[in-house]
Amino acid sequence: MYQLEPLPLDAITDPELRDLIGKAEALGVPGSSFARIIARAPAHAKPFLKALMMSHAEGNVDHKLKEVIRIQLARYAEDPYFSELRSNKARAAKLSEEIIDAGSGDYEDSLFFSEAEKCALRYADQIFLDANKVDAELYAELKTHFSEAQIMELGSFIALHYGMQIFMRTLGHTAQT
């Protein structure tokens, strides 16, 4: 049980919000349950759902890399909901569970990832595990692999998804009986 249960779809009357919930389910991330929980506050739910989906499924950074990063962060956040979700777009692009697990483990020594992808994975995990390590040196290394626009895309994606994963973690506790 969630602390706030997902609303039944027929209780959500805003057509734009219903359309966004459909997209959240079709993409796989952020999924229907999260969307129907936050649907309690439609004016806030709509921009958050748009930002979550745009930052993940669109842009100029490889979607499969973002999906590996998203799951790495969800596991760090200890949020089972977002940890278990999978992007249907990444699945269609043949992203395997083996690669996903490698991104949450010792990715530095993994043969699955390029140097650019390892740098992005390091950026993601260090922001929330030890932000002091995200220093000028790491940004300089990021700039050898990514444009400044891509770095901001990655940083914003990481910040937004991690923040929502922590929120969802607090909603995921089983209610006391």
Next chain:
Amino acid sequence: MATDPDAVDAAFFEQLRMHFSESEIVELGLFIGFNLGFHTFFGTLKFYPMFSPDGRLISQEESQRVYGAAPGSLNSQDVA
């Protein structure tokens, strides 16, 4: 949420419900999650407030002198 997510448990939600509607709790959770993520990210960019405490538009160099060598972002050590 920021420093001890496990403390935000069922009992905590019961307390929240005494003061806020479920819509307001969602609004708060989204707001806190957003700020938790972005303030930590912004902290890594090492930029400083654009205005001095008395409201003057100031350079990043002057802002660093005014506000200190380390931006006042949430310390990741405190984040689960």
